[in-house]
Amino acid sequence: MLAELEVLDYKKILYYFSEISGIPHGSGNVGRIADYLEEFAKENRIRYVRDTADNVIFYKDATEGYEHFPTIILQGHMDMVCEKEADATIDFANDGLNLKTDGEWLFADKTTLGGDDGIAVAYCMAILTDDTLKHPALEMIITTDEETGMDGAKALDASSISGKYLINIDSEEENMVLCGCAGGMRVAGELPVERVLAGGSRAKVTVSGLQGGHSGVEIDKNRTNAVLFLARYLYLLREKVPFLVEDFSGGQKDNAIPREAEAMLLFPEGISAEAAEVAKGIAKEMTAEISAAEPGADIRFSPEDEVSEVPVMHPRSFEKFLFLLLQAPNGVQANSAEIPGLVESSLNLGICKMTSEGMELHWALRSSKKSYLHFLKEKLTYLIAFLGGEYSVSGEYPAWEYKEESRLRKIYTEAYREMFGILPETAIIHAGLECGILSEKIPDLDIISIGPDMKDIHTPAERLHIASAIRMYKLLENILENGGII
Numbered sequence: 001m002l003a004e005l006e007v008l009d010y011k012k013i014l015y016y017f018s019e020i021s022g023i024p025h026g027s028g029n030v031g032r033i034a035d036y037l038e039e040f041a042k043e044n045r046i047r048y049v050r051d052t053a054d055n056v057i058f059y060k061d062a063t064e065g066y067e068h069f070p071t072i073i074l075q076g077h078m079d080m081v082c083e084k085e086a087d088a089t090i091d092f093a094n095d096g097l098n099l100k101t102d103g104e105w106l107f108a109d110k111t112t113l114g115g116d117d118g119i120a121v122a123y124c125m126a127i128l129t130d131d132t133l134k135h136p137a138l139e140m141i142i143t144t145d146e147e148t149g150m151d152g153a154k155a156l157d158a159s160s161i162s163g164k165y166l167i168n169i170d171s172e173e174e175n176m177v178l179c180g181c182a183g184g185m186r187v188a189g190e191l192p193v194e195r196v197l198a199g200g201s202r203a204k205v206t207v208s209g210l211q212g213g214h215s216g217v218e219i220d221k222n223r224t225n226a227v228l229f230l231a232r233y234l235y236l237l238r239e240k241v242p243f244l245v246e247d248f249s250g251g252q253k254d255n256a257i258p259r260e261a262e263a264m265l266l267f268p269e270g271i272s273a274e275a276a277e278v279a280k281g282i283a284k285e286m287t288a289e290i291s292a293a294e295p296g297a298d299i300r301f302s303p304e305d306e307v308s309e310v311p312v313m314h315p316r317s318f319e320k321f322l323f324l325l326l327q328a329p330n331g332v333q334a335n336s337a338e339i340p341g342l343v344e345s346s347l348n349l350g351i352c353k354m355t356s357e358g359m360e361l362h363w364a365l366r367s368s369k370k371s372y373l374h375f376l377k378e379k380l381t382y383l384i385a386f387l388g389g390e391y392s393v394s395g396e397y398p399a400w401e402y403k404e405e406s407r408l409r410k411i412y413t414e415a416y417r418e419m420f421g422i423l424p425e426t427a428i429i430h431a432g433l434e435c436g437i438l439s440e441k442i443p444d445l446d447i448i449s450i451g452p453d454m455k456d457i458h459t460p461a462e463r464l465h466i467a468s469a470i471r472m473y474k475l476l477e478n479i480l481e482n483g484g485i486i
C-alpha cells in the first residue's frame with residue numbers, strides 16, 4: 001500500500017482497495033480475485049459461499065443486541081473494465097494496477113482504476129474485519145462479470161439470501177441515491193454481402209472528432225453516431241457521384257456511441273475535381289448542421305491509389321446495407337411519461353464492420369418497460385430479416401422498477417441528511433445495474449444504489465475521490481449502527 005494512502009485511510013478501506021488492485025480482475029478474468037476473497041474469508045473465519053460463477057457471498061451475524069433488526073444485504077461486483085492508454089505496458093491478464101494519488105483523488109497509472117466496483121468490495125472487507133462496529137445480520141453479495149453482461153448476477157443462486165433490504169454500492173455520485181434503472185439486451189445482425197471485382201480510383205472517407213459516450217447515460221445528449229453519420233454522407237454522395245464500396249467500419253463497443261467510422265470507396269471513372277468538390281460540400285453542410293453539439297466533427301475525403309481489381313460490395317448489397325442504416329431506429333425512442341427527464345427507451349448501433357461473410361452490426365437496446373424493449377427488438381430484427389439478413393439476441397437483463405414506497409430509501413436519505421445537512425438527490429437511470437436481476441431473484445426486495453464520487457469510469461482517467469469514499473463508508477456505518485431498518 002502506498003505510504004500516502006496509509007495516512008489517509010479509514011478503517012482499512014484503502015488498504016483493502018490496494019490489495020484488490022494488486023490482483024488482476026478484469027471481467028472474464030476473475031478466478032484470482034475470487035480465490036483471494038475466499039482466502040480472506042477463511043483467514044478471518046467468515047462464513048462464505050463461492051458458487052460456480054465465482055460469485056462470493058459473505059455472511060456476518062448480527063452483533064449483540066442487534067439480532068432483532070432485519071438483515072441488510074450489501075452488494076457490488078468484483079470485476080472491472082480494463083482500459084489503458086496507448087503507451088501503457090500493463091498486461092491486464094497478469095499484472096496488478098499501479099495506484100497513484102494526488103492526496104485528493106485515487107487513480108491508476110495509465111489505466112482504469114477499478115474503483116467501479118472495487119470500492120464496494122473494499123467496503124465489505126473493511127466491515128467484515130471490523131470487530132468494533134455494531135450492526136444487524138449482514139449478507140454481502142460480490143458478483144462477477146457485471147461489466148460484460150451481468151453474468152455473475154444472472155447465475156447467482158440466491159437461495160441462501162434471507163435479507164429483504166439491499167444496498168447496491170455501484171453508483172458514482174455521493175449525493176445521488178438511485179432507485180431504478182433500465183433493462184436491456186443486445187442485438188447482433190448480419191447482412192450478406194455479395195462481392196464483385198472492380199478497378200478505379202480509391203478514396204478513404206473518415207468521420208472523426210465526435211464525442212461518443214455511454215449508450216445509456218449519454219444517449220439523450222445530442223451526440224452524433226459516427227457510423228450513421230457516415231452512412232448518411234455516402235447516401236448523399238451517391239446521389240451525385242457513382243462509386244462502389246470496398247470497406248466500411250466504425251465503433252468499438254455496442255454500449256458506446258461510435259466516435260469514429262471510415263469507408264474505402266472506389267470510383268470506377270476516377271475522381272474528378274468536381275467529384276472531390278461535391279464530397280467536400282456535403283461534408284461541410286453535414287458538420288455545420290451538428291456543430292453546436294459536436295464542434296469537433298470532421299468528415300475527411302482523401303483520394304488514395306489507383307487499383308485495377310479489388311473486391312467491392314455489389315451495388316445490390318450496398319443498397320440494402322445503406323437502407324438498413326438509414327431506416328433502423330437509433331437513439332432515444334421514448335421519454336418517460338411518469339418521470340420527467342428520464343429516457344424510457346433507446347437503442348444504439350455501436351459496432352459496424354465488414355467481415356468475409358458480410359456486414360456485421362451490433363446494437364444495445366434499453367428500456368425501463370420490458371414490453372417496449374421487446375417491441376424495439378422486433379422492429380429492428382424485422383428490418384434485418386426483411387433485408388435478407390440474420391440476427392441473434394442476447395444478454396437480456398430486466399429493468400429495476402422504481403417503487404413509490406421504499407423503507408430503505410427513507411432510512412438512507414434521512415441518515416444522509418443527518419450527516420451532511422442536505423437531502424441526497426434520488427434518480428432513476430437509463431443504464432443497467434444488477435439490481436433488476438437481483439430483484440427478480442429475491443422477492444420483495446427493497447433496493448437502493450449508492451456510491452462515492454468517481455469520475456470518468458471505464459476510461460484510463462478513472463479516479464475515486466478519497467474523502468468521498470470515506471464519507472460514504474461512515475454513512476454506511478452510521479446506518480448499520482442505528483440498526484439499519486428499524
Ligand SMILES: [Zn+2]
Pocket residue numbers: 077116117146170
Ligand atoms: Zn460497476
